[in-house]
Amino acid sequence: MERELLLLGLLRSQDMHGYQLHEAIDSHLGMGVQLTKPTAYRLLSNMADDGWVNFREEQEGNRPPRRVYAITQQGEVAFQRLLRENLGNYQPSDFTCHIGLAFLDELSAEEALPLLHSRRTGMEALLESTRAHGEHPGSLQLMLERQVHLLAAELEWLDTVIARLRNAQHETGVQGGNET
Amino acid sequence: MERELLLLGLLRSQDMHGYQLHEAIDSHLGMGVQLTKPTAYRLLSNMADDGWVNFREEQEGNRPPRRVYAITQQGEVAFQRLLRENLGNYQPSDFTCHIGLAFLDELSAEEALPLLHSRRTGMEALLESTRAHGEHPGSLQLMLERQVHLLAAELEWLDTVIARLRNAQHETGVQGGNET
DNA sequence: TTCAGACTATTCCGAATAGACTAATCTGCA
DNA sequence: TGCAGATTAGTCTATTCGGAATAGTCTGAA
Structure with a gap:
């Protein structure tokens, strides 16, 4: 509806x-x-x-x-x-399209990090384009604001994931390749 | 896919x-x-x-x-x-189900505030149930964490919207009914 | 012992969906 | 002025989707 x-x-x-x-x-x-x-x-x-x-x-x-x-x-x-x-009433948003995150641990940190960085770049681009969208009549502005807020929050979260992966990589010692 | x-x-x-x-x-x-x-x-x-x-x-x-x-x-x-x-690659999430926010200004603050509170309650319930979901194997935990982070951010945003509406209501002077 | 209701497991079929298409008009530039 | 490409406006049709149906099994209580 x-x-x-x-x-x-x-x-x-x-x-x-x-x-x-x-x-x-x-x-x-x-x-x-x-x-x-x-x-x-x-x-x-x-x-x-x-x-x-x-x-x-x-x-x-x-x-x-x-x-x-x-x-x-x-x-x-x-x-x-x-x-x-x-x-x-609040409808929880569908996260099917982010399901890859559920299998992040199947990848070595060496492989995961570049992928997450690429993901991060896409998010930042979207954030910028939403911000640049400029003035909108009435409450449409509110929707954009919400979008910006949520994107910023997800970006923040992704950064903690990236940081954790980096640490894990560091602790184990940086091995040039992926352990088979 | x-x-x-x-x-x-x-x-x-x-x-x-x-x-x-x-x-x-x-x-x-x-x-x-x-x-x-x-x-x-x-x-x-x-x-x-x-x-x-x-x-x-x-x-x-x-x-x-x-x-x-x-x-x-x-x-x-x-x-x-x-x-x-x-x-x-990051897929921006669909916000069709939140489109009501785009028409928030069609409602008086008196009508909007209780609705937003009801919305807030639903969000908090979902947040709690996600937090209570407990331990999950591997990166599924990561997905839940993300969900919690995003819900918290949206809750925060909603609170600013509610606060703004309250202020507006206050400034105009609290009129008992809705102006027709 | 039987019968209602819940669970297991899958499929059917009508409704919803969107990529591709049609067909007309406008635009600008050579 | 002629025509390529963009724009306007809407529709066709093959695919996708999921509510409801099917069909059988288990559970427990009267």
């Missing part, structure tokens, strides 16, 4: 067609929110079936007519409900 | 059948890793097609025969590759 909440929230500020909605999400929220075009269109069509939004066909020049969606009173009610639901 | 990495990683330590694998993931990693039973079975069957695992039919008592999977040499190669790939 989060994706519906997002679409409704955007439609509250302005009537929009599917492409426009997808663009708005893709450019402002980037890779942080997964909502592909076909999915956006399907959700809009579903919400129209549910009476949460309606649409008018609009034509500009010779271009094919497009469906401009607007939120309905029912949609507004749904938005208010979904917003309260979403804010009120 | 993360789910394949996880299954291969578990099979490296011990031959297992699908149900057992699903159980191991569900109980140890809880809600942090999404891998439903049908998906686990399908991934195993796909990996068998790819030659990453093989299986033997095993029967216990009158129970229907079950497929006990084992990792192959090819699977081990795949595991090593996937592990390095996964550790080396």
